[in-house]
Amino acid sequence: MSEESVTETAASSSPGRPKQARKLGFFGRIALFIRQVVGELRKVVTPTRQELLTYTIVVLAFVAVVMVIVFALDFVFGLGVGWVFGGESADR
Known part of the structure; x- marks a missing residue:
């Protein structure tokens, strides 16, 4: 068609x-x-092997960067919550 x-x-x-x-x-x-x-x-174009490799590397790099950002934010907010709500006390 x-x-x-x-x-x-x-x-x-x-x-x-x-x-x-x-x-x-x-x-x-x-x-x-x-x-x-x-x-x-019918309009879909299959990427070449080189394009596929490039796209895969870009996606993996982006995911790694986002993982680092989320880890850093989680760590900082965890420290902040520990500081605000007392964290560990020296009495124990």
């Missing part, structure tokens, strides 16, 4: 459609949805 026919089908189901266009039933809407999904999947 061409992208043009999917676009035309999607355009015909828009709110401003002409009165002569028939309303799709339950199974017609499901079929339209499946056609639109297939049309979108």
